[in-house]
Each structure stands twice: as C-alpha cells, then as structure tokens.
Amino acid sequence: MIRVLIVDDELLLRSCMQQILESDPDITVPSTCDGAQAVRAVAQHRPDVMLLDLKMPDVDGLSVLRRLPGRGSDGHRPATAMLTTFSEDEDVLDALEAGADGFLLKDSAPEQLIHSVKVLADGGTVLAPAVARSVIGGFLDGAARNRPAAVAADGAAGGPGVALLTDREREVLGRLAEGLPNADIARELCVSTHTVRDHVSMILAKLGVDNRVQAAVMAWRLGLAPAPRRG
Template structure:
C-alpha cells in the first residue's frame, strides 16, 4: 500500500484528489495539508510514502516544504515528493527539482498519468509530465550562463543585486530606462528565470557576480 499526503491550499482540490486516489487499488490517502508548514508536520506524524505537493501555498510554499522534507525534517527515510501543480515555468520546475522533488506533474494531466507518476515515485523512480520533460531538455541544451551574459548584462545584474531600481540603473550606466528593461529581459531569458530575485540568486550561486 502506497501511503499519500496531499498538500494543497484549495479544499476542493484536496477533496477531489483524495476521492480519486482513494479509489485506486494500492493507494491510501493518510493526511491532507493546506500549506507547506502543515505538510512537513503531517509528513513527520503520518510517515507517508509520497507527498503530493502544490507549489503556491500560503505561509510556506511547496518548494520550501519540499526542501525541508528532503532534508529529513519529516523523518528518515524522507517521503518522496511529487509536485502536482498548475504552474510550469522554467524557474519553478528547476526550483522544485533542486529542492529535492522526485517528480513534477501538472494538475491538468489525465488521472492515469498522475497515478502512474505516484507509483513511479514510490518505487524510487522519477516522474515528469511530457511538457515539463521538454522544458528541462531545452534548458539543458542552452549554453551556460557564464558564456552568454555580456559584460553590460552582468553590469546591470550587479546593480540589480545592489538594490537599484531600473531608473537608478539607467542613470548609473548612462542609458535609457527602456534599455535597462531590455537587458533584464535578455538576462531572464538566458538564465531561464522569471524575475529579478531569482536572476540575482542564480547568478550568485554560479559566481557570476563575484
């Protein structure tokens, strides 16, 4: 029997998933959590085999909760985490995988795909929706950020890291504010991120702003 914990902040979604999965042979829903913090606590209390984790939840989101569960806060051996969400940006996919998630499926996936993903993750394998798998392959094929960021883009990113606004960056570099926005969009695309915070974090992790 595969024991499941469902973590989602929408009661209707939790109830729907619990109803669907409870009817599947070999699956048992042992707990439901409405946010990431509760997911970690209930995972420690109920010791599920797999945690179905949404990404966007109040208080503690799915990525942070996955990190804590993978780090052993829910006990050892750590439950396997399968992200089940409506979001599929490169930034979110990578953040979840880096946090320790064993799989990433979309809520719009057929029930059979979700059930198969649960069984795969419980067996120690990974599970990725076709859309997510394609995004990861495309990301791996991109040149490393170190080889594609220009000197000006690095300069802009360094000022972003220092807390400068677009207007302040434009003044500091003697360029137009629209040019700053263009540089930022190119930086986001090259790094595969969606916002300034993640761009700076990833750049620091890879030593681009040293």
C-alpha cells in the same frame, strides 16, 4: 499499501485528488493539508509519496521541500512530486535543485495520477512532458548554467563521476532517465529490485546528484537516453 500525502492550499482539489487515488485499492491517503502543515504531516504520517503544490500562499512547495529532512538522515523524506500548472520555468528548476523526484501537471488524467504515484513509490521518476521540456530548455540550452545541477551536467561528459560508472550502472542510468521504476528496470536487466536500488544509490553518489531527476538530466546530456522532445 502506498501511503500518499496531498499538500495543496485548495481544499476542493485535495478532496478530488484523494477520491481519485483512493479509488485504487493499493493506495491510501491518510491526510491532506496545506503548506503550513506539510512538514509536521510528513513526520506524523510518514507517507511513501507526497504530492506537493508548487505555488501556495504563506508556505509554498519549495519552502516545504527545503524543510524536509535530507536523504540519508534519520528523518523521513517521502518521494515527492511537485504539482504545477507549468507557468514558471524558474520554479521548476528550483524544485529540481531542492530535490523533487517528479513533476505532475494539475490537470493530469486520473489514471495518470494513479500510475505516477505507483511509479514514485517504486523509486521511479515522473516528468510531465511539458515539464520535461522545461528541464531540457533550462539545462540543455544553458539557461540555468550557473545552477549547481546545471554545472554538474555541464561537466558530465568528461567528469570523473561519469568515468567511474560501470557498464551496468550506465545501463541502469539510461533506463532511469526513461522514467522506468526499479521493478521495470529489474525485469529488463534480469536482476532483482534490490540490486537495482543498490545501482541507483551508487549512480547518484558517483554523479554527485541528489535524486533520479537530476541523474536523468545528466543521462540526457550524455546520450545514454533520448531526451524528451521539445515543443
């Protein structure tokens, strides 16, 4: 059973999303809350996935994301997708740097919402096409060239981290950048999901990035996977 925490300041939206998600027998939503309660709710309910509104009064999504325990620490950090209306490119890039695992538009279709939660729970990446175009615009055109993730991406082609990747790790990275979850990558490469998880951990460490989305940006730059088309 996939445990999901929904964090949004609009009670009606939270209720609607909860109903949609719990229509799937594999998903449960133990709690919904606003930004002020989010960090405590994560510690209490230990969700597998958190859907986090990017724009909220008082405590916004970026603040919540930055207050979560770091990966590899003793605290619990769920796979987190930011909910956005895609009106602020700057916030999308900030969320990427803060460790967001994906970006969903608030008007996503119900079936897309359910699918995205399952992909995140399996270690995959979800990027709404409009948000992917923002990431491409910001990182590939150099609009965010002074940002840490962009600097890493700028040096990727000749950087030591990329040179350390094995052929198999490059294959995994290419599929990761296509948004495939671990189970799908494992099927395509005829290996176990445990092996894929190990490869992903090594890829992130070698590239010096925090999550799969940042690794995907680097893969797009390297030509290991086709970048989403810009509008």
